[in-house]
Amino acid sequence: MTTAVLIGSPNSGKSLLFNRLTGLHQKVANFPGITVDVTEGALLHVPDARLLDFPGTYSLHAISREEQIAVDNFHRLMADPELSAVLCIIDSTRMEKSLHFALQVIRECHRSGKQVVVLANMIDVLHEYDMNLDAPALSARLGVPVLPLSGRTGEGLPALEQALGTLDASAAQATASFAEASDTELHDLAVELAAEYGMNGEVLVRNQTRIDAFFLHSVFGGFVFVAIMYLLFQSIFTWAAPAMDAIQGSIGWLADQVVPLIGWAPLRDFMSDAVFSGLGAFLVFVPQIFVLTLVVGIMEDSGYMARAALICHRPLRAFGLTGKSFVPMLSGVACAIPAIYAARSIDSPRKRFLTYLAIPLMPCSARLPVYTLLIATFIPADTALGGLIGLQGLAMFLVYFFGMAVGMIVTSIVSRVTSDPDQDLPFILEMPPYRLPSWRPLLRHAWNRAKHFITKAGVVIFWVTVTVWFLGYFPNYGADLGQSYLGNLGRLIDPLFQPMGLDWRYAVAILSSFLAREVFVGTLGTMFGIEGADENFVPLVDQIRDSGLTIGSGFALLVFFAVALQCVSTLALLRTESGSRRLPAQMFAAYGALAYVLALITYHLVNALA
Amino acid sequence: MTTTLWDIAEGQAAILTGYTDRLEQRYLTRLTELGFHPGERVVCMHAPRFGAPRVFRVSNSVFSIEDTIARCIRATRIEAGAAAPTRSTAKSPVTSTVDALHADPARTAAAAP
Numbered sequence: 001m002t003t004a005v006l007i008g009s010p011n012s013g014k015s016l017l018f019n020r021l022t023g024l025h026q027k028v029a030n031f032p033g034i035t036v037d038v039t040e041g042a043l044l045h046v047p048d049a050r051l052l053d054f055p056g057t058y059s060l061h062a063i064s065r066e067e068q069i070a071v072d073n074f075h076r077l078m079a080d081p082e083l084s085a086v087l088c089i090i091d092s093t094r095m096e097k098s099l100h101f102a103l104q105v106i107r108e109c110h111r112s113g114k115q116v117v118v119l120a121n122m123i124d125v126l127h128e129y130d131m132n133l134d135a136p137a138l139s140a141r142l143g144v145p146v147l148p149l150s151g152r153t154g155e156g157l158p159a160l161e162q163a164l165g166t167l168d169a170s171a172a173q174a175t176a177s178f179a180e181a182s183d184t185e186l187h188d189l190a191v192e193l194a195a196e197y198g199m200n201g202e203v204l205v206r207n208q209t210r211i212d213a214f215f216l217h218s219v220f221g222g223f224v225f226v227a228i229m230y231l232l233f234q235s236i237f238t239w240a241a242p243a244m245d246a247i248q249g250s251i252g253w254l255a256d257q258v259v260p261l262i263g264w265a266p267l268r269d270f271m272s273d274a275v276f277s278g279l280g281a282f283l284v285f286v287p288q289i290f291v292l293t294l295v296v297g298i299m300e301d302s303g304y305m306a307r308a309a310l311i312c313h314r315p316l317r318a319f320g321l322t323g324k325s326f327v328p329m330l331s332g333v334a335c336a337i338p339a340i341y342a343a344r345s346i347d348s349p350r351k352r353f354l355t356y357l358a359i360p361l362m363p364c365s366a367r368l369p370v371y372t373l374l375i376a377t378f379i380p381a382d383t384a385l386g387g388l389i390g391l392q393g394l395a396m397f398l399v400y401f402f403g404m405a406v407g408m409i410v411t412s413i414v415s416r417v418t419s420d421p422d423q424d425l426p427f428i429l430e431m432p433p434y435r436l437p438s439w440r441p442l443l444r445h446a447w448n449r450a451k452h453f454i455t456k457a458g459v460v461i462f463w464v465t466v467t468v469w470f471l472g473y474f475p476n477y478g479a480d481l482g483q484s485y486l487g488n489l490g491r492l493i494d495p496l497f498q499p500m501g502l503d504w505r506y507a508v509a510i511l512s513s514f515l516a517r518e519v520f521v522g523t524l525g526t527m528f529g530i531e532g533a534d535e536n537f538v539p540l541v542d543q544i545r546d547s548g549l550t551i552g553s554g555f556a557l558l559v560f561f562a563v564a565l566q567c568v569s570t571l572a573l574l575r576t577e578s579g580s581r582r583l584p585a586q587m588f589a590a591y592g593a594l595a596y597v598l599a600l601i602t603y604h605l606v607n608a609l610a
Numbered sequence: 611m612t613t614t615l616w617d618i619a620e621g622q623a624a625i626l627t628g629y630t631d632r633l634e635q636r637y638l639t640r641l642t643e644l645g646f647h648p649g650e651r652v653v654c655m656h657a658p659r660f661g662a663p664r665v666f667r668v669s670n671s672v673f674s675i676e677d678t679i680a681r682c683i684r685a686t687r688i689e690a691g692a693a694a695p696t697r698s699t700a701k702s703p704v705t706s707t708v709d710a711l712h713a714d715p716a717r718t719a720a721a722a723p
Contacts, residue, residue, distance in 0.1 A: 058640065058643060058644065059639075059640060059643045061636075061639050061640070061643070063636040063637065063639070063640050093670060094669070094670045094671045095669075095670070096645050096669040096670070096671075097643075097644055097645055097669065097671050100643050100645075101643070183639075187642060187643075187647070191647075194669065198669075198670065199670070201669070201670030204670060205655075205667055205670065205672065208672060209655055212655065212656055212665065213656070216656045216658050216665065218658060218659045221658075306674070310658070310662060310663050310665070310674045311658070311662065313662060313663050313676065314660055314661045314662045314663070317676070323663075421634075426637060426675075426676060426678060426679045427663055427674070427675065427676035427679070428637075428640070428641070428644070428673060428674075428675050428676075428679060429663070429673065429674045429675075430644075430671060430672070430673050431665060431672040431673060431674055
């Protein structure tokens with residue numbers, strides 16, 4: 001088995017080339033500590049050979065702990081006797097930056113006795129400008145093979161595949177010229193070779209500058225940014241909706257076919273309420289993850305994402321965040337699940353952590369039914385300023401804004417009171433040239449992301465669903481939720497909620513909303529003896545009013561739901577994405593405590609004012 | 611006149627002259643690897659308002675850099691009309707490193723696996 005690793009700097013076209021060579025049939029390889037995927041695929045036209053795609057990096061000199069993990073893994077790989085060769089990809093149009101990294105890689109290969117091939121990508125762009133690369137001469141200077149190719153057009157790939165077919169892990173490099181070279185020597189050499197073999201970039205940068213003049217314009221750039229973000233938001237809410245409905249419909253249909261065939265009632269209820277509902281609870285997120293990954297991928301591939309990050313950076317920096325935090329946070333207004341995935345694009349581990357803190361406080365769509373119920377119960381449907389402002393609409397806006405404000409305050413405080421320079425990176429962002437996205441790799445990437453969610457987070461979500469079902473079903477076999485283990489648990493924690501005027505029924509509804517926030521409405525309906533409350537609020541609104549719940553308690557619930565992190569899907573994904581069990585546990589406890597304190601203050605404040 | 615990269619106006623070119631002491635060594639290394647090394651010509655491509663990161667071209671690459679970093683990079687403006695230094699296509703003053711490396715048999719032998 002021949003094993004080669006593909007390595008290169010970001011924006012060098014590495015992923016596109018990898019997809020071409022492996023025909024998109026890849027899986028995520030297991031590398032400890034790396035939060036971004038290392039993919040592995042079998043080479044299409046080279047029998048018995050596999051290719052590893054290492055994360056894009058600018059240097060083998062790490063400047064953060066996370067980069068250090070990636071570099072350590074690279075060194076570990078270099079010591080692997082199974083590794084036959086290193087394919088170092090460079091961008092032919094941006095030689096200096098690429099060669100600096102390539103020389104570092106060549107040095108490491110010479111030290112480890114590994115074969116290295118330099119792949120001069122984007123040769124098609126050079127041809128567009130009637131330019132060419134003197135690959136034989138560059139190869140002679142570097143002392144390693146240099147293959148000009150294009151991941152986009154496929155030019156030069158047969159030569160690469162032929163070279164890969166003849167690789168042998170036992171054949172060490174004959175030359176070892178760079179093994180002892182210092183960093184300064186490599187740097188000087190990169191500058192020199194780039195001057196000698198690199199293209200004149202005036203024409204290349206001219207087009208980019210023209211387009212940037214529009215996208216980064218103080219006025220037009222802002223409008224375009226708002227329009228693109230609106231489209232992104234729409235994509236999560238609207239474009240994913242038909243697929244979400246289809247998934248829910250299909251699971252419902254399947255449940256209708258299977259459940260009646262089961263004779264034993266507890267098993268029937270288990271299949272209906274735990275298995276099918278549990279499946280539906282996490283599969284419904286898949287279309288959103290797919291669509292958002294696709295849209296974010298288009299933004300990244302086209303080069304716009306870097307511009308959007310630039311536009312947002314200054315205001316978000318005041319809250320300890322980065323411009324790259326904006327897209328994940330905006331996505332969080334629709335749903336935290338795809339938003340957490342979108343945070344992968346943040347290269348600074350510390351900024352990514354702070355973004356993780358902010359995302360669950362964005363007012364996601366699952367909170368909407370809860371807000372709607374409580375606002376309909378406590379805020380009159382009156383208008384002010386001659387009908388211009390509806391009070392219920394104003395309340396909805398305020399509670400949405402409240403969640404975002406708390407998110408910003410939290411990141412602001414955490415970024416100031418904690419410090420971890422080893423995990424932080426400054427805002428030095430490459431502005432890649434504008435390109436048309438390549439659809440097939442984008443679609444494949446979106447699919448892989450959705451699959452990752454199902455296989456990694458789905459298992460946790462499913463088992464929590466089953467546990468909550470068990471607590472709600474036994475010991476009276478679903479006859480009365482109030483008398484179930486869950487009901488008893490609600491009574492047990494009732495003293496916690498009594499200080500804000502909420503009885504045990506609300507405690508049970510809050511416990512059940514851990515599965516998904518919107519479950520609160522249906523459960524509360526059940527507690528009040530109303531079926532289908534999640535479809536029609538009105539009878540439940542009347543019941544809550546008649547029960548004598550005060551406006552202070554209603555507002556306290558609103559505040560509690562705006563802050564508390566009672567969403568098992570979010571917690572499960574945070575665990576897989578952060579690689580830490582502690583982070584979701586700490587966030588759950590901290591946001592629970594914060595929500596409780598803020599709700600208590602709200603209760604007393606509103607009751608005093610009312 | 612020596613100033614910092616942050617003070618270079620949109621459309622203006624400058625030659626990088628060094629870094630201030632406030633710049634951490636690891637960032638200095640990364641900036642050098644990206645092409646921001648003394649003697650390199652840099653052009654400010656865009657300077658968006660409200661303190662947003664500015665866009666600089668170095669070699670054939672374009673980067674946006676925030677003020678905290680850009681203020682740590684020293685530069686000398688190239689005045690309009692002045693002949694802008696261009697990168698020489700001849701071998702750099704540093705002895706042609708690759709030739710020197712290839713020509714050093716001791717190194718080659720020492721590093722052979």
